[in-house]
Amino acid sequence: MTEQLGIVLADDNYLVREGTRRLLEESDAVRVLAAVGSATDLLDAVRRTRPDAVLTDIRMPSPGRDTDSGRAMEGIDAAHAIRASAPRVGVVILSQYADEAYAFELFRNGTAGLAYLLKDRVGDLRQLLAALREVTSGGSVVDPQVVDALVARRARLRESPLARLSPRELDVLREMAQGHGNARIAQRLSVSESSVEKYINAIFGKLGLSSEQQVHRRVAAVLTFLRDGSPRPE
Template identity: 45%
Template sequence: MRVVIAEDLLLLREGLKLVLAELDCEVTAAVGDPDALLQELERERPDLAIVDIRLPPTFRDEGLRAALEARRRWPGLPVLILSQYIEQAYVRELLEDAGGGIGYLLKDRVGDVEQFLAALRTVAAGGTVLDPEVMRGVLARADALNSDALNDLTPREREALELMARGRSNAAIAAEMVVTERAVSKYINRIFGKLGLDPSDDTHRRVEAVLRYLGSRS
């Protein structure tokens, strides 16, 4: 897997390069600002971009803006966003691009090599990954903003939704919940029904289900 990194802190950037090398990924470029990121993406056309949300000059959301611009220029480019904090407004903006190949992880997850590799593979393959802590925050906020809809979901449906938002396939969800894939399909279809999502592309509906939980469509 060919990867471009955008991280302004040298130590973190070099650390990411070492971790990715251990995972047999080729880091084709590692840069520290959004303009350089877009230049390297144009030059390298990698399989995946790993981008820190906060990049120079203001260290607010330049990395996210560059990632969204990259997705505009190269539709479907897989992007894994890294952040030190849970920033739900940014999660929603990122997920509104329903083309797949999107991830949002807290930087602490990089130390869990197996989990990090799973996230890389999922995003590179066009899936969607949300950090477990981000998902818990989403659910908590949804409890306050959309309690009626949440009350319609059973605990098992909520569990399936959380795993779905973390990029798990139906088979992986079945394994973690210790049920059959057929049961998982039923859970997911009930989630879609309760959230009022009409039959359409399943990838889009999975992302839309998470967006509904972000609670800002009202």
Template identity: 55%
Template sequence: MPQPPDTPPLRVVLADDHYLVREGTRQLLELDGHALVVASVEDAERLMAAVDEHRPDVVITDIRMPPTHTLEGVAAAHRLRERHPALGVVVLSNHADPDYALELFKDGMTGLAYLLKDRVGDRSQLLAAVRAVAKGDSVIDPVVVEGLVQRRARQEASPLSRLTERERHVIEGMAAGRSNAAIAAHLHLSVSAVEKNVNSIFSKLGLTDEPAIHRRVAAVLAFLAHPPS
């Protein structure tokens, strides 16, 4: 039997309307004592109540649950983060459409993960995502990232190669989750100079027709998929 880790296990709440999926995920997570499932529920409302009661470190939720089987998991993620800003959330989905990921990340990426459901069987990837969101990092399934990059590239071989050295430093700051002000302080620039570089990045990546937050997330996803050398 595996020995428990020296550090306390991460406390997790699971949400999926299929019992076998919840139970299988629980067993995977608890196999070596690195995670402890404190509640397992079948819909978004019970998920909200379970988080309020147990105050877990991380939530793992299906993207679609009763009653409408649309985007309950994403909506629950947003509501939970409003109530518990430090909570990590992993959303599991059958859909590689980048628009679903953009909807999850529309208010920011910190502590959020979007994984395809077939990753559940890969215990190492699932645990890595749980650990990442628990400490405030973000995770996006590579298949989803690739789909977004292909759509945004607009048939250019490598739009990131068009960025200047300064723009590359700015997008690195964006990928690290820094605000424009924080990027300015880090690079010893004015905030207005950073804003100009950010707008130039959006233009070169073909993101000029998107809402501001979607452009920022899309640019970061493109960078994470193919960081400039």
């Protein structure tokens, strides 16, 4: 008989949390060592119980992060913290978002011991248990729908005018997207302000933003970057 996995379960919805706990425990393949409702309690439970794996919702409550994207990032941040402090503990993230941006953020430091599944996979107990065992062994699992989104994004980026920019021009555009002026960009990138102006003019040219256009070229460049360039949700 396969040895039971000890897991910590986290979901801010009590009914979902308890329903998932019962589903897992009735499989006889899992011992739920703790079931918690916040990222803070999740990290504490991992320290106390030393589980084999964690199963957590992507959306977790946290002071000062009331938006959906902020709460989603809280679950991912908790996964990173767990992998950093306890690398033998696998983490399965459950999300209602088939969004490649969240997957990029989860896997930004590597894929080992991490899984990203859509939340409706909870109903497929065999798949859920397989994901828990996979991350426990250091493997990785990505939901097929998220893979489709990642492939679509790769194709979109290949067609984006951002592909024409050099790495330094992308750095400048990234700083522009954060609202920095030329002087601040020069300071942050350790280049001269005249160099920044040259990079910006090159960016406008490569993005096809001519001086005759009515739309403000700086705004248009930033909109292109926000649409195609940054995988991290803001």
